[in-house]
Amino acid sequence: MTKTKTDPSKRAERISWLLVTPLTCVLGFFLLLPILTIVTVSFWNYNEWSFFPDFVLDNYAFHLTSAVTWATYLKTLKFMVLTWIFCAGIGFTVAYFLAFHVQSLPAQVALFLVCTIPFWTSNIIRMISWIPFLGRNGIANSSLIHLGIIDEPLEWLLYSDFAVVLAFVHLYALFMVVPIFNTMMRIDKSLIEAARDAGASGFQILTNVIIPLAKPGIMIGSIFVVTLVMGDFITVRHMSGGQSASVGRIISNEISLLQYPAAAASSVVLLCTVLLMIGVMMRFVDIRKEL
Amino acid sequence: MPKNLSLELVATTKRYGETTAVDAINHKFQAGTYSCLLGPSGCGKSSTLRMIAGHEHVSEGDILLGDANITDLPPAGRGTAMMFQNYALFPHISVADNVAFSQKMKGVERSVRLTRAMELLDLVDMTAYADRLPDQLSGGQQQRVALARALITEPSVLLLDEPLSALDPFLRIKMRLELKRLQRELGISFIHVTHSQDEALALADDIIVMNGGQIEQAGSPRDVFNAPRTEFVAKFIGGHNVLQVGGSPVAVRADKLNVARTAGEGDAILSAAVKDVEYLGSTVNLALDAGSAGDLTASLPDAAFFADPIEIGTTVFLGWKREDAHALAA
Numbered sequence: 001m002t003k004t005k006t007d008p009s010k011r012a013e014r015i016s017w018l019l020v021t022p023l024t025c026v027l028g029f030f031l032l033l034p035i036l037t038i039v040t041v042s043f044w045n046y047n048e049w050s051f052f053p054d055f056v057l058d059n060y061a062f063h064l065t066s067a068v069t070w071a072t073y074l075k076t077l078k079f080m081v082l083t084w085i086f087c088a089g090i091g092f093t094v095a096y097f098l099a100f101h102v103q104s105l106p107a108q109v110a111l112f113l114v115c116t117i118p119f120w121t122s123n124i125i126r127m128i129s130w131i132p133f134l135g136r137n138g139i140a141n142s143s144l145i146h147l148g149i150i151d152e153p154l155e156w157l158l159y160s161d162f163a164v165v166l167a168f169v170h171l172y173a174l175f176m177v178v179p180i181f182n183t184m185m186r187i188d189k190s191l192i193e194a195a196r197d198a199g200a201s202g203f204q205i206l207t208n209v210i211i212p213l214a215k216p217g218i219m220i221g222s223i224f225v226v227t228l229v230m231g232d233f234i235t236v237r238h239m240s241g242g243q244s245a246s247v248g249r250i251i252s253n254e255i256s257l258l259q260y261p262a263a264a265a266s267s268v269v270l271l272c273t274v275l276l277m278i279g280v281m282m283r284f285v286d287i288r289k290e291l
Numbered sequence: 292m293p294k295n296l297s298l299e300l301v302a303t304t305k306r307y308g309e310t311t312a313v314d315a316i317n318h319k320f321q322a323g324t325y326s327c328l329l330g331p332s333g334c335g336k337s338s339t340l341r342m343i344a345g346h347e348h349v350s351e352g353d354i355l356l357g358d359a360n361i362t363d364l365p366p367a368g369r370g371t372a373m374m375f376q377n378y379a380l381f382p383h384i385s386v387a388d389n390v391a392f393s394q395k396m397k398g399v400e401r402s403v404r405l406t407r408a409m410e411l412l413d414l415v416d417m418t419a420y421a422d423r424l425p426d427q428l429s430g431g432q433q434q435r436v437a438l439a440r441a442l443i444t445e446p447s448v449l450l451l452d453e454p455l456s457a458l459d460p461f462l463r464i465k466m467r468l469e470l471k472r473l474q475r476e477l478g479i480s481f482i483h484v485t486h487s488q489d490e491a492l493a494l495a496d497d498i499i500v501m502n503g504g505q506i507e508q509a510g511s512p513r514d515v516f517n518a519p520r521t522e523f524v525a526k527f528i529g530g531h532n533v534l535q536v537g538g539s540p541v542a543v544r545a546d547k548l549n550v551a552r553t554a555g556e557g558d559a560i561l562s563a564a565v566k567d568v569e570y571l572g573s574t575v576n577l578a579l580d581a582g583s584a585g586d587l588t589a590s591l592p593d594a595a596f597f598a599d600p601i602e603i604g605t606t607v608f609l610g611w612k613r614e615d616a617h618a619l620a621a
Contacts, residue, residue, distance in 0.1 A: 190375045190377060191379050193373075193375070193379065194373075194379035194381070196346070196365070196366050196367065197344065197366045197367060197372060197373050197393075197441075198393035199368075199396045199444070200396045201396075208396075209381060212384075
């Protein structure tokens with residue numbers, strides 16, 4: 001009986017392919033296919049009551065030449081930059097405190113879990129709960145009046161850019177804390193002693209040792225914050241009271257008007273913008289070392 | 292220029308909560324000597340070193356360098372430099388920048404500090420690797436860089452925390468010679484923490500054996516090896532048999548035991564059964580069971596052993612000269 005023996009290396013290769021198949025299928029169906037659909041639809045045409053296959057560039061042309069689009073992108077970028085600055089500041093400080101000032105591991109874990117408590121409720125609830133706090137007759141204004149700091153309620157607390165950025169920072173600061181904390185925990189404590197031995201002051205240790213070594217974490221957190229803020233539409237709508245636009249809101253408005261091809265084109269542009277931003281960020285720091 | 296100063300511990304004590312890691316030790320490290328703090332893990336040798344370096348707060352007592360009391364000075368302000376056990380090189384900057392780090396902290400201009408760093412790298416023979424990152428170096432090379440980084444501060448005392456433990460045995464012996472050469476050339480004091488008695492005997496001008504937070508014995512390697520003062524030292528330093536003679540313990544070096552086949556030869560005192568024979572090249576070790584006297588080791592020159600090989604199971608008679616038995620403090 002002659003049985004052809006399979007080459008073991010070929011067999012191993014076939015098993016490898018078999019093992020990656022499920023993930024490939026999941027990513028194919030739930031990531032690649034939808035994106036391809038959106039890209040396809042973005043070239044379709046539409047009128048008031050329907051949309052149909054076609055190949056027109058009007059959707060892109062209209063989107064990219066509209067002054068509204070540019071103004072909205074500018075506004076979204078402004079939200080993003082402000083949110084990033086505050087999230088990075090808060091995230092770094094909290095992570096630094098947890099990693100270097102809290103001495104025992106159980107205390108670190110406990111405090112870290114405390115940081116995640118707000119995340120036990122949904123985004124929407126956390127966002128909405130700001131409204132009674134910041135409102136015209138909300139807790140913030142009435143306390144300030146009560147304390148005699150202000151005479152009139154502050155109008156800009158709610159339904160303003162301030163409120164939007166505040167909600168974003170509240171929602172996304174933890175996404176900064178986690179990766180930075182993770183990289184900081186991997187910094188060998190003897191490096192800090194070595195720096196002190198070399199005469200570095202606390203601030204010099206921070207700028208010469210800790211920040212450079214925490215950079216990958218800062219970058220991963222930044223990617224989270226940037227993508228989340230760029231794609232958001234619900235926070236901006238609720239916290240600005242409908243007064244501020246964001247790129248996400250353009251898309252959601254187009255969908256509600258059933259202008260699917262226009263929405264698809266806007267989505268593709270947003271996707272490319274975000275990918276471009278991440279590409280630029282990856283240029284600065286090699287995050288692969290951390291994964 | 293590095294200054295040549297002696298370092299003195301005066302009743303230096305370290306407590307962690309209730310436990311006393313270092314218990315009021317006194318010792319004077321002479322200027323320009325190579326000293327080894329030797330002991331098992333947890334004996335307080337590393338705490339002592341870290342107190343000298345200023346990385347550990349001194350609970351009580353003082354540390355003097357020359358005439359200055361450096362007990363409460365910051366690590367960089369006391370004339371010591373430390374080389375860490377895992378070298379603690381900064382992984383994100385080049386070898387040259389690592390060496391120049393302390394000068395950068397002082398605000399020395401980049402070109403000046405890099406020139407100085409290259410001089411130090413030349414001292415440890417690492418100039419060719421100046422642009423590499425620490426990850427791209429072998430353990431031995433990382434150690435040289437760590438040495439250069441510590442020496443750029445021109446310390447009076449260089450502190451080394453188990454510097455050779457991360458290296459393979461071959462490299463360990465090579466680096467050992469190099470450390471000794473460097474110390475001789477620089478003329479500053481090295482204080483080296485180790486748990487390896489071979490390392491301490493080979494390197495040190497002065498060995499300080501520590502146990503339980505106290506100094507058991509300090510002296511030249513020959514004194515410590517030849518005449519251990521306590522049972523702990525005799526056992527830790529190795530190569531010794533601890534025996535009871537007239538109710539008090541004595542130490543006899545394994546190579547000073549006289550092994551004979553018949554009683555009456557020389558001044559035989561004990562009889563023992565040979566349990567095992569270990570051939571170690573230039574010597575042969577006999578593992579002996581001496582009944583109530585416990586397990587002993589006798590070390591014979593290979594020529595003497597092979598002239599009349601002793602088989603396992605043989606009963607032999609052991610003796611030693613009176614002057615080779617050193618009384619131990621209980």
